[in-house]
Amino acid sequence: MSSFEPVIGLEVHLQLNTRTKIFCSCANQYGCASNTNVCPVCLGLPGSLPVLNQQALLSAIKVGLGLNAQINPFIKFDRKNYYYPDLPKGYQISQYDFPVAKDGFLNIKIGDQEKRVRIKRAHLEEDAGKLVHDNSGSCSLVDFNRTGTPLIEIVTEPDLHSPQEAYDYLNILKLTLQYLDVSDCDMEKGSLRCDANVSIRPVGQTLLGTKTELKNMNSFRAVKAALEYEIRRHEQVITAGGKIVQETLLWDDAKAQTQTMRSKEEAHDYRYFPDPDLVPFTVDHKLIDSVRAELPELPQAKHIRFLSQYSLSEYDANILVADRGTADFFEAAVKEYPSPKKVANWMAGPVLMELNDRKMSIYELKISPASLIGLIKKVEEGIVSNLVGKEVLTFMLNEGKNADEVIKEKGLSQVSDDSALLVIIDEVIAQNPAVVEQIKSGKSNAAGFLVGQAMKKSGGRANPKKLNELITRRIAGV
Amino acid sequence: MNLPQLTAHDLLDVFKSGKASPKEAYEDVLRRIKAVDPKVKAYVRPAKNQPDFKGGFQIPIALKDNLCTKQEEITCASRILKGFISPYDAGVVEKVKKSGGAVLGFANQDEFAFGSSCETSCYGPTFNPWDLQCVPGGSSGGSAAAVAADEAVWALGSDTGGSIRQPASFCGIVGLKPTYGRVSRYGLIAFASSLDQIGPLTKDVRDCALLLNIIAGYDERDSTCVNEPVPDYTKALVNDVRGLKIGVPKEAFAEGLDAQVRVSLEAAIDLLKKLGAVVTQVHLPHTPYAVATYYIVATAEASSNLARFDGVRYGLRVQPARARKNALVDMYEETRSKGFGAEAKRRIMLGTYALSSGYYDAYYLRGQKVRTLIKNDLDEAFKVCDVVLTPTSPTVAFKVGEKMSDPLSMYLSDIYTIPANLAGIPAISVPCGFSKGGLPIGMQLMGKAFDEEMLLRVSYTYEQNTEWHTRKPNL
Numbered sequence: 027m028s029s030f031e032p033v034i035g036l037e038v039h040l041q042l043n044t045r046t047k048i049f050c051s052c053a054n055q056y057g058c059a060s061n062t063n064v065c066p067v068c069l070g071l072p073g074s075l076p077v078l079n080q081q082a083l084l085s086a087i088k089v090g091l092g093l094n095a096q097i098n099p100f101i102k103f104d105r106k107n108y109y110y111p112d113l114p115k116g117y118q119i120s121q122y123d124f125p126v127a128k129d130g131f132l133n134i135k136i137g138d139q140e141k142r143v144r145i146k147r148a149h150l151e152e153d154a155g156k157l158v159h160d161n162s163g164s165c166s167l168v169d170f171n172r173t174g175t176p177l178i179e180i181v182t183e184p185d186l187h188s189p190q191e192a193y194d195y196l197n198i199l200k201l202t203l204q205y206l207d208v209s210d211c212d213m214e215k216g217s218l219r220c221d222a223n224v225s226i227r228p229v230g231q232t233l234l235g236t237k238t239e240l241k242n243m244n245s246f247r248a249v250k251a252a253l254e255y256e257i258r259r260h261e262q263v264i265t266a267g268g269k270i271v272q273e274t275l276l277w278d279d280a281k282a283q284t285q286t287m288r289s290k291e292e293a294h295d296y297r298y299f300p301d302p303d304l305v306p307f308t309v310d311h312k313l314i315d316s317v318r319a320e321l322p323e324l325p326q327a328k329h330i331r332f333l334s335q336y337s338l339s340e341y342d343a344n345i346l347v348a349d350r351g352t353a354d355f356f357e358a359a360v361k362e363y364p365s366p367k368k369v370a371n372w373m374a375g376p377v378l379m380e381l382n383d384r385k386m387s388i389y390e391l392k393i394s395p396a397s398l399i400g401l402i403k404k405v406e407e408g409i410v411s412n413l414v415g416k417e418v419l420t421f422m423l424n425e426g427k428n429a430d431e432v433i434k435e436k437g438l439s440q441v442s443d444d445s446a447l448l449v450i451i452d453e454v455i456a457q458n459p460a461v462v463e464q465i466k467s468g469k470s471n472a473a474g475f476l477v478g479q480a481m482k483k484s485g486g487r488a489n490p491k492k493l494n495e496l497i498t499r500r501i502a503g504v
Numbered sequence: 505m506n507l508p509q510l511t512a513h514d515l516l517d518v519f520k521s522g523k524a525s526p527k528e529a530y531e532d533v534l535r536r537i538k539a540v541d542p543k544v545k546a547y548v549r550p551a552k553n554q555p556d557f558k559g560g561f562q563i564p565i566a567l568k569d570n571l572c573t574k575q576e577e578i579t580c581a582s583r584i585l586k587g588f589i590s591p592y593d594a595g596v597v598e599k600v601k602k603s604g605g606a607v608l609g610f611a612n613q614d615e616f617a618f619g620s621s622c623e624t625s626c627y628g629p630t631f632n633p634w635d636l637q638c639v640p641g642g643s644s645g646g647s648a649a650a651v652a653a654d655e656a657v658w659a660l661g662s663d664t665g666g667s668i669r670q671p672a673s674f675c676g677i678v679g680l681k682p683t684y685g686r687v688s689r690y691g692l693i694a695f696a697s698s699l700d701q702i703g704p705l706t707k708d709v710r711d712c713a714l715l716l717n718i719i720a721g722y723d724e725r726d727s728t729c730v731n732e733p734v735p736d737y738t739k740a741l742v743n744d745v746r747g748l749k750i751g752v753p754k755e756a757f758a759e760g761l762d763a764q765v766r767v768s769l770e771a772a773i774d775l776l777k778k779l780g781a782v783v784t785q786v787h788l789p790h791t792p793y794a795v796a797t798y799y800i801v802a803t804a805e806a807s808s809n810l811a812r813f814d815g816v817r818y819g820l821r822v823q824p825a826r827a828r829k830n831a832l833v834d835m836y837e838e839t840r841s842k843g844f845g846a847e848a849k850r851r852i853m854l855g856t857y858a859l860s861s862g863y864y865d866a867y868y869l870r871g872q873k874v875r876t877l878i879k880n881d882l883d884e885a886f887k888v889c890d891v892v893l894t895p896t897s898p899t900v901a902f903k904v905g906e907k908m909s910d911p912l913s914m915y916l917s918d919i920y921t922i923p924a925n926l927a928g929i930p931a932i933s934v935p936c937g938f939s940k941g942g943l944p945i946g947m948q949l950m951g952k953a954f955d956e957e958m959l960l961r962v963s964y965t966y967e968q969n970t971e972w973h974t975r976k977p978n979l
Binding site for chain 2: 066069070071072073074075076077078105107109111114115116117168295297298299302303304305
């Protein structure tokens with residue numbers, strides 16, 4: 027086994043879902059035609075000046091509080107100077123020595139153990155534009171729509187010691203951010219991006235090894251893969267007596283390998299200095315307290331509460347908490363029908379399947395907690411079977427009707443009428459003489475096969491209890 | 505009637521009496537420009553768009569070439585911005601247009617306002633209307649020369665270290681740098697954001713108050729603009745300084761001050777005393793460090809502010825004939841090498857150095873600390889006086905070319921004006937005499953933050969009791 031310990035730190039850039047951009051009044055919107063969602067300010071035209079969007083600051087404070095961090099009431103912005111065509115001012119407005127939040131943490135689970143991942147800082151900054159490379163290769167174009175999108179950069183301490191820990195941290199971070207409702211956290215759209223710093227050291231050593239920085243990972247899975255690759259590479263280099271060069275590497279997902287982007291010598295001197303266009307100010311503690319008061323219950327707290335309050339299994343609790351809407355829906359439903367286990371089964375089973383099939387969020391489904399409970403009650407009362415219940419759910423979602431209407435319209439209620447069931451039973455008995463003989467000879471559990479056959483014939487609508495009862499009587503009576 | 509010679513307030517009376525229309529005045533001034541600008545070269549470009557002649561202050565105005573004006577080419581007198589058409593109006597330009605202001609054209613300046621002589625302009629120098637061998641001062645030299653030569657009734661300039669007051673002094677007119685935050689900087693192409701302020705250049709103090717009335721006030725598009733009520737500055741035009749305390753820093757009359765300037769200033773101080781003001785000596789111990797501090801803070805900010813001129817989106821773009829590194833870096837380097845003049849390059853390099861890793865603490869941070877000390881000196885002074893009086897410039901206008909090869913001596917031209925920018929306080933320059941060679945001399949008054957009224961009152965009283973402002977250059 028490897029005698030090296032990896033040391034990993036992560037930097038996550040998150041686009042905040044404010045209505046407008048961070049320093050101008052352009053809409054903060056994804057997917058507009060190139061260079062249509064711009065103004066003199068986000069284009070960095072001569073003479074234009076930035077004005078801070080208060081909502082971006084509030085969102086950043088919310089993120090800080092949600093990550094258990096200290097909020098820095100002194101708000102100051104700095105210029106990070108470098109040249110790139112997607113950066114229209116030649117500097118990025120960011121926060122250098124006074125990040126909006128510092129010294130936070132998130133817990134991840136390693137087996138049964140909780141591990142604290144410290145978050146060093148979270149700061150506000152503006153996003154850059156996007157380069158669009160012409161197919162002919164003769165030129166590159168710049169789309170400035172994204173310029174000025176509010177970003178918060180969340181930086182961990184080097185507390186992660188395996189790609190799996192990094193992966194787990196990213197998942198709980200994303201879930202926490204989704205609960206905070208500050209971003210759609212969509213990596214495909216680039217609203218959540220992650221860079222990783224990694225080094226290795228002999229187990230037991232406290233001194234850090236030379237690190238490399240990994241960029242261009244487009245999913246959490248890619249972060250994990252890139253880290254696995256890079257750790258192996260470090261091990262090979264060091265085991266072979268070589269030295270790791272401090273550099274920035276790009277992950278190539280298709281080739282599943284990293285390649286050098288720039289060395290330490292080529293690293294920028296960003297010449298940070300306070301942005302004279304944005305006057306520093308102090309946030310009132312009352313404002314921070316009011317954001318704190320409005321924080322939602324966060325996933326880890328909710329998980330613990332679900333286990334104790336509703337006696338749910340770890341599995342059910344995990345599934346319900348994995349989406350804030352699903353968790354809220356569950357709780358609303360349990361209020362209507364206080365049988366948490368049954369509701370959880372429906373939520374974690376058929377409802378979730380429908381969500382996945384439809385690629386929708388729970389808010390988009392045409393169903394309310396009350397109407398789901400209406401359906402569950404029908405099943406519990408034996409009006410429809412479990413199987414037909416799922417069918418009813420599909421109709422309910424397609425047509426936006428309640429369970430009652432669907433069952434009536436489609437004639438899906440269970441058949442409990444003896445004469446109707448007896449017709450089916452007689453057919454089944456006639457078709458399976460061998461099974462009937464087995465039952466007669468005392469193998470009573472063979473009756474289950476006949477119940478199944480009869481159920482099939484009824485199109486799933488027969489009441490299974492009643493079937494069992496009638497079949498037993500019929501065979502005994504014959 | 506010679507309309508271009510009139511002050512704005514006289515012109516307003518003429519309009520009211522019906523003896524002439526704003527359109528006539530505008531056209532007369534255009535004719536005057538045509539007649540004398542080939543000699544003075546105050547303008548770099550006429551306005552493309554005609555004024556609409558609506559509003560209460562239809563005064564023909566010159567704008568410095570760094571004030572963004574919608575659908576006009578604006579270049580900061582730099583090759584790198586040639587061809588840049590602004591899609592928007594600066595906050596002050598909006599206000600001027602709304603008041604009726606009739607924009608004549610764009611006035612010459614030092615490139616990106618880097619200079620004290622108007623000689624670093626990519627269009628070549630402007631000449632002083634009082635002596636065409638001499639510079640008009642800078643960087644708002646075009647604005648000052650235009651007003652002095654009756655090529656504009658009034659003008660707007662910008663002042664980062666004296667760029668309104670020093671040319672006003674060299675050209676014998678009134679120039680005011682308002683309190684930092686009094687006037688919106690939105691649309692002013694930045695030199696040093698923490699020092700820049702837009703202000704009026706006018707023929708007399710009443711015009712200065714009128715134009716300040718038009719441009720002052722809050723603008724939510726500039727975070728450094730202060731939301732303070734704007735008084736009617738003409739109410740401050742009271743011919744009375746009795747009992748007012750005028751502080752004179754002994755440092756201001758030390759070595760380096762031209763003898764003729766000293767004599768004029770001493771006479772001005774005597775006159776103010778006679779008019780009832782109380783003159784007291786004040787001490788500004790840190791002002792000897794002002795120029796050094798300024799050239800660290802201002803160039804650091806400038807190096808960052810000018811980074812956007814990279815050839816990617818607007819203005820000049822040059823690709824070298826032969827590839828060197830890669831297409832992008834080659835384009836950046838070639839564009840900026842060809843686009844910026846020598847002084848701009850010098851300041852970008854100074855500022856980049858001052859902000860560099862390892863030097864930041866020793867230069868930029870230290871500069872900011874000294875800046876606070878200079879501000880504290882002035883705060884102390886204003887505990888014992890209402891205004892601080894100094895010369896505007898240690899010399900009268902110098903000859904074209906005289907200081908171009910000696911940047912340090914050029915920088916010292918702003919020794920008296922820089923402290924007000926570092927402290928963010930208002931300061932005005934008013935004519936207070938002429939040299940034997942017939943060149944104007946200016947007196948600077950500095951005031952407390954947002955107390956432009958006190959500056960106007962003292963200047964107005966001085967002006968009412970002298971006749972320097974009535975003299976005209978012979979062109």
